[in-house]
Amino acid sequence: MALSRLRSIALASLVFAALLMAALFITVEAAPPNQSADEGATLFKEKCVGCHTIGSGKLVGPDLKGVTQRQEKAWLLSWIQAPDKMLAAGDPIATQLLKEYNNLPMPNLGLNETQVASLVAYLEGIDAGTIAAPVLPTAAAVPEGNSVIGKELFTGVNRFQNGGPPCMGCHSVGGLGALGGGALGPDLTTAFDKYGGAAGLVGFLNAPPTATMNAVWSRQPLTADEQANLMAFLQSATATERPVEALVPLTVLAIVGALILIVVAQLYWRKRLVSVRRAMVTRSRIS
Ligand code: HEC
Ligand code: HEC
Structure with missing residues (x-):
């Protein structure tokens, strides 16, 4: 009597355990591991705000408000994972976007699958209205600068307040290249246009998504005044001094x-x- 009751209890708990494991397995299968819109929000601030706003207009790349409605989810996942591969493969949407955005390709940011899924979850949340869009700098936020001071900062005649190295250590620009600008970074003569003006370029400098620039400027950020003066100088370089x-x-x-x-x-x-x-x-x- 007691034995058979024990046996049925054992059987019941076995069945229960099996069901529990099956349920766990199904949830694990259904959602990519650890994806979270919160992680997406953090990643967005670190990796994307240099080039994108959500609802504050174009920057270097498109405004991402509504992007989860205008693009397929599968396309978004592949694009954010490896834009370089999509462009190389001649994806028609990617090719069209590249043309609209001054032929400046979105860089491959080296994200893993979970991070990409988190970013898409974050963008979906914003489009669905369940997550608030981030407040990001807009064009009006960059004040008018002084190009003479900007040139002095660029060449190192004037030092940066937070101790960053002069831009000319690694970059040439306009006519200054002939006087021995550095060659580690690209020539910046057309950078102002390439990044769509002051707002785009300041966005880039505030959160550089590329390796060297990020290593230098995330630790020694430029002040708002310095940025404004550099913008005025780079704008004048674009306008007048072609190499x-x-x-x-x-x-x-x-x-x-x-x-x-x-x-x-x-x-x-x-x-x-x-x-x-x-x-x-x-x-x-x-x-
Ligand atoms: C260096 C600038 C830059 C960075 C950083 C960047 N993007 Fe982009 N992004 C672009 C550009 C430019 C385009 C337009 C396509 C092109 O020119 O390659 C684009 C296009 C897109 C699109 C397609 C938009 C549409 O309208 O269909 C999405 C989605 C996107 N980016 C998401 C991201 C996310 C998420 C991040 C951060 C993980 C990011 N981007 C980081 C420059 C950037
Ligand atoms: C230590 C070297 C170094 C210094 C100093 C430096 N840069 Fe750069 N910069 C680079 C490198 C290298 C790249 C290429 C992308 C990368 O690896 O970050 C780059 C890329 C850029 C780009 C993108 C250019 C393009 O064609 O897409 C801009 C804009 C830029 N730098 C602006 C500046 C400004 C403005 C300063 C001064 C405030 C500066 N850089 C100082 C090394 C430097």
């Missing part, structure tokens, strides 16, 4: 200089020849 045009007067000067040298040399040698001849003539007269 090729800056080289033309240099070449002309070099040619003119060479011509003057030739003329002077000829005059000099002719005079010397004349005096040598004169000396020879006098000498022959004496002898």
Whole structure:
């Protein structure tokens, strides 16, 4: 009697345990491991705000408000995971977007699958109205700067308040390249246009998504004034000092200089020849 009751209790708990495990297994299968909209929000602030707003307009890339409604979920997941591969494969949506955004490709940010799923969950939450959109800088937030001060900061004549290295240590820009700007980073002559103006560029500098820039500026951030002055300088560099045009007067000067040298040399040698001849003539007269 007691034995059979024990047996049925054991059986019941076994069945219960099996059911529990099955239920656990199903939930694990259904949702990617550990995805969370909270993690998505944190990642978005770290990796994406340099180029995207959600509801505050275009920056370097499109405003992501409503993106989970205008794109398929599978497309979003693959795009955020590896935009470089999608572009290389000639994906039609990606190709069209690239053209609309000044041919500036979104970089591969090296995210894992869980992080990508969390970002999409976060974007979905915002579009569904269950999560508040982040407050991000807009174009109006960048004040008018002084391009002369900006140039001094860029070249290192003036130091950055938080101790960052001068931009020219790694970058050339406009005509300044000829004077020995660094070559570690790309030439910045067209950066202002490429990033869609001051707001886009400041967004990039505030949270650089690329390795070297991030390593340098996340520890020694630029102040708002410094950014504004640098923007004014980079804008003037884009507008006036294209590197090729800056080289033309240099070449002309070099040619003119060479011509003057030739003329002077000829005059000099002719005079010397004349005096040598004169000396020879006098000498022959004496002898
Ligand atoms: C360096 C700038 C940059 C960074 C950083 C960046 N993006 Fe982008 N993103 C772009 C650009 C530019 C486009 C437009 C397509 C193109 O030109 O490659 C784009 C397009 C997109 C699109 C498609 C938008 C649409 O309208 O269909 C999504 C979604 C997206 N990015 C999400 C993200 C997320 C999420 C992050 C952060 C993990 C991120 N991006 C980081 C520049 C960036
Ligand atoms: C220690 C070297 C270094 C310094 C200093 C530096 N940069 Fe950079 N920068 C780079 C490198 C390298 C890249 C290429 C992307 C990367 O690896 O971060 C880059 C990329 C950039 C880009 C993106 C260019 C493009 O064509 O997409 C901009 C804009 C930029 N830097 C602006 C600046 C400004 C403004 C300063 C000064 C406040 C500065 N950088 C100082 C190394 C540097």
